Amino acid sequence: MSSPHLEIENLTIGFESSGRVLVEGVSIIVERGNATALVGESGSGKTLSMLAVMGLLPEGITVLGGDVRLDGTSLLSLDPRARRRLNGSEIGLVPQDAMAALNPTLDIQTQFELVLRTHLRMSKAASRKRTVELLDQVGIPEPESKLKRYAHEFSGGQRQRVMIALALSCGPKMLIADEPTTALDVTIQQQILDLVARLREELDMTVMWITHDLGVVAGLADDVAVLRSGKLVEHGSAEQIFFASEHDYTRQLLAATPTLFDGAPDSEGAAQ
Numbered sequence: 001m002s003s004p005h006l007e008i009e010n011l012t013i014g015f016e017s018s019g020r021v022l023v024e025g026v027s028i029i030v031e032r033g034n035a036t037a038l039v040g041e042s043g044s045g046k047t048l049s050m051l052a053v054m055g056l057l058p059e060g061i062t063v064l065g066g067d068v069r070l071d072g073t074s075l076l077s078l079d080p081r082a083r084r085r086l087n088g089s090e091i092g093l094v095p096q097d098a099m100a101a102l103n104p105t106l107d108i109q110t111q112f113e114l115v116l117r118t119h120l121r122m123s124k125a126a127s128r129k130r131t132v133e134l135l136d137q138v139g140i141p142e143p144e145s146k147l148k149r150y151a152h153e154f155s156g157g158q159r160q161r162v163m164i165a166l167a168l169s170c171g172p173k174m175l176i177a178d179e180p181t182t183a184l185d186v187t188i189q190q191q192i193l194d195l196v197a198r199l200r201e202e203l204d205m206t207v208m209w210i211t212h213d214l215g216v217v218a219g220l221a222d223d224v225a226v227l228r229s230g231k232l233v234e235h236g237s238a239e240q241i242f243f244a245s246e247h248d249y250t251r252q253l254l255a256a257t258p259t260l261f262d263g264a265p266d267s268e269g270a271a272q
């Protein structure tokens with residue numbers, strides 16, 4: 001029997017000074033091991049909701065009401081240091097653009113070492129070994145030979161694989177994938193989506209997909225939550241949302257879904 005992994009309850013986010021509300025009364029329960037998609041157009045509140053879960057809301061914007069619980073513990077009552085410690089170890093983030101998220105001035109091995117040393121107190125040798133394992137797990141060929149490379153020396157798809165490996169490095173049980181394929185061409189997008197789906201199975205993780213494109217998560221999400229203008233429109237099983245939605249807005253989103261399979265060339269291997 002699964003128990004909720006993440007509970008977002010009546011979450012309201014807005015400006016600290018004026019109290020103007022940006023996300024209002026959003027409630028989403030994510031069962032352990034499930035894949036839930038948070039879907040909505042630009043400005044609907046997906047990113048702010050995700051940042052609230054990670055304790056990373058921008059300056060001046062705050063949680064005005066409600067709660068966020070991970071494994072039953074309220075995250076809002078934790079002090080900021082304890083909260084930050086959860087990022088990486090309990091919740092891994094796969095960002096939109098790996099190029100922007102990786103440090104351009106450090107080689108890959110050093111970036112993994114920084115994370116593994118800080119979070120898991122690993123020695124240099126242990127972190128090197130673990131980095132090779134992680135790169136292998138995300139499908140980087142000949143990982144040993146890639147350790148001294150910099151982010152710009154990988155192709156876009158390979159870079160996103162490295163980013164996923166980094167997100168997995170401390171063994172989080174939840175992965176938040178924030179539009180993880182927007183910077184990639186369509187063929188590579190599908191490979192990255194399949195990779196995250198496979199890792200979810202292998203590592204028994206809960207996954208939260210954040211996307212404006214319902215088509216991206218078709219077949220990948222068990223549940224779908226639809227946001228519009230900071231409010232939850234509906235939340236249900238993927239089957240219900242895709243085939244039996246009663247909401248005009250969701251149906252419009254579905255109708256506007258660009259197809260994933262319109263034949264861009266496969267260039268992921270280009271910079272291997």
Ligand SMILES: Nc1ncnc2c1ncn2[C@@H]1O[C@H](COP(=O)(O)OP(=O)(O)OP(=O)(O)O)[C@@H](O)[C@H]1O
Nearest residue numbers: 022040041042043044045046047048049058061212
């Ligand atoms: N730092 C900020 N300062 C002021 N307003 C903000 C800030 N971040 C977000 N907002 C506002 O909050 C609302 C929700 O934004 P949010 O970024 O969560 O939407 P989103 O669904 O993630 O959109 P996108 O797909 O474009 O990232 C929008 O009206 C946006 O303008």
